Amino acid sequence: MNLNPSRGDLIRSQNYVSGRWLDAHDGATFEVCNPADLSRITAVPDSGARDAEAAIEAAQAAFAGWRATPAKARGQLLKRWHALILANQEDLGRLVSLEQGKPLAEGQGEVLYAASYVEWFAEEASRIEGDLIAPAVPGRRMMTVREPVGVVAVITPWNFPAAMIARKIAPALAAGCTLVAKPAEDTPLTSLALIRLAEEAGVPAGVINIVCASREQTPALVDVWLADARVRKISFTGSTPVGKHLARASADTLKKLSLELGGNAPFIVFDDADLDAAVDGLMVSKFRNGGQTCVCPNRIYVQDKVFDSFADKLVARVAALQVGPATDPKAQIGPMINARAVEKILHHIDDAVARGGRVLTGGQRVHPELGPNYVAPTVLADAGQDALLCHEETFGPVAPLFRFRSEEDVIRQANDTPFGLAGYFYSENVSRIWRVADALETGIVGINEGAVASEAAPFGGVKESGYGREGSKYGLDDYMHIKYLCQGNLR
Numbered sequence: 001m002n003l004n005p006s007r008g009d010l011i012r013s014q015n016y017v018s019g020r021w022l023d024a025h026d027g028a029t030f031e032v033c034n035p036a037d038l039s040r041i042t043a044v045p046d047s048g049a050r051d052a053e054a055a056i057e058a059a060q061a062a063f064a065g066w067r068a069t070p071a072k073a074r075g076q077l078l079k080r081w082h083a084l085i086l087a088n089q090e091d092l093g094r095l096v097s098l099e100q101g102k103p104l105a106e107g108q109g110e111v112l113y114a115a116s117y118v119e120w121f122a123e124e125a126s127r128i129e130g131d132l133i134a135p136a137v138p139g140r141r142m143m144t145v146r147e148p149v150g151v152v153a154v155i156t157p158w159n160f161p162a163a164m165i166a167r168k169i170a171p172a173l174a175a176g177c178t179l180v181a182k183p184a185e186d187t188p189l190t191s192l193a194l195i196r197l198a199e200e201a202g203v204p205a206g207v208i209n210i211v212c213a214s215r216e217q218t219p220a221l222v223d224v225w226l227a228d229a230r231v232r233k234i235s236f237t238g239s240t241p242v243g244k245h246l247a248r249a250s251a252d253t254l255k256k257l258s259l260e261l262g263g264n265a266p267f268i269v270f271d272d273a274d275l276d277a278a279v280d281g282l283m284v285s286k287f288r289n290g291g292q293t294c295v296c297p298n299r300i301y302v303q304d305k306v307f308d309s310f311a312d313k314l315v316a317r318v319a320a321l322q323v324g325p326a327t328d329p330k331a332q333i334g335p336m337i338n339a340r341a342v343e344k345i346l347h348h349i350d351d352a353v354a355r356g357g358r359v360l361t362g363g364q365r366v367h368p369e370l371g372p373n374y375v376a377p378t379v380l381a382d383a384g385q386d387a388l389l390c391h392e393e394t395f396g397p398v399a400p401l402f403r404f405r406s407e408e409d410v411i412r413q414a415n416d417t418p419f420g421l422a423g424y425f426y427s428e429n430v431s432r433i434w435r436v437a438d439a440l441e442t443g444i445v446g447i448n449e450g451a452v453a454s455e456a457a458p459f460g461g462v463k464e465s466g467y468g469r470e471g472s473k474y475g476l477d478d479y480m481h482i483k484y485l486c487q488g489n490l491r
């Protein structure tokens with residue numbers, strides 16, 4: 001099966017700045033490869049400081065006009081973009097799978113997920129409202145209006161190359177912001193294809209600007225955005241260390257920040273749970289995108305009494321997962337994104353085994369004849385709480401099971417992490433459901449549910465998983481500020 005899009009113009013190998021497709025200022029490029037077999041797909045610009053600067057200038061120049069465009073008209077443009085994304089779903093889905101590696105069905109599903117944010121914010125654009133406030137003294141009228149923050153820098157990860165950029169660009173445009181964007185170096189092509197469709201939808205020149213950069217070149221590019229006072233906001237999805245760096249480095253210009261950072265999600269199975277439902281939920285949440293998802297369960301706590309039967313059911317399902325490239329229609333788990341990701345996953349497995357863990361299934365690389373990035377879906381049991389995979393996001397198809405005795409105990413363990421993005425638990429006891437939902441220190445809680453993401457829901461974390469919310473009726477707030485108007489001397 002060929003993963004190349006049938007519409008050739010959707011594979012772009014240039015930046016898009018001020019409505020023009022351009023090479024990097026110095027002509028530098030880097031290669032984008034298929035993680036399934038490391039074959040070269042194309043090369044894209046390896047942009048630097050001058051390209052970053054040009055993108056800001058374009059976004060700043062377009063801001064006044066875009067902000068003045070009625071919200072309804074901005075929404076209509078987003079609707080046209082949404083329609084084009086749906087019309088090209090198959091091509092975009094193939095492109096996601098080609099550069100990111102996820103199975104075809106997941107690539108197609110991701111495009112729908114991305115489109116759902118565009119549609120949501122197309123509609124939210126018409127609901128940008130202010131308030132009339134009861135004045136505290138006579139003769140005054142007090143009100144609020146909401147204004148776009150200005151130029152936004154959007155920095156996206158490789159694990160959802162369509163959805164993550166869509167759920168940042170759509171609210172930014174709906175709010176009246178213009179933007180400069182940098183897609184992940186592993187997966188720039190889907191983002192470029194989406195921008196090509198936004199251009200086709202009629203988004204004016206300069207409103208969206210996107211520049212690509214390699215891992216080595218990214219700091220030089222992003223530093224320009226961090227230092228420039230015209231960039232009023234950064235929206236970033238990625239690791240906690242990088243999020244902290246962005247917060248520190250943008251402090252001098254006090255930018256507004258949305259940081260969707262690392263997770264270390266607990267998944268708790270109480271002994272009053274429906275075990276089959278819990279296994280279903282874990283399969284969906286843990287093995288989506290091969291475990292390379294920030295809301296994937298990282299630590300699975302199972303109550304003593306049901307531990308063995310849960311483990312048996314889970315192992316049967318995990319051992320049956322098909323691993324392979326997206327060109328194989330039977331594949332359910334694709335390659336990991338790159339060699340560094342594979343090394344980390346294998347290191348976590350080895351470390352867990354060194355700390356008393358048992359491999360119940362998987363535990364090693366597979367299909368070396370296809371490529372070096374395939375890891376067998378793995379279930380581990382009984383590693384110590386000091387194992388690395390208790391403290392760091394593994395970001396791979398590894399499900400470590402830990403026994404617990406009491407609710408109190410498991411809540412303490414679940415919250416014993418600096419991260420707080422998602423948490424999940426399964427129980428049929430209504431009182432426990434509300435107790436545990438309240439006690440989990442996470443921004444998202446799945447209660448008897450493993451698939452929590454939705455454009456209608458606020459996505460984001462607490463603690464060192466970041467701040468800000470994406471999607472939902474709250475999602476526009478990150479791209480707007482509130483201005484208070486006070487009229488005095490009313491007669």
Ligand SMILES: O=CCCC(=O)O
Pocket residue numbers: 159160163292293294295453459
């Ligand atoms: O990995 C980050 C985002 C995942 C999601 O939107 O469900």
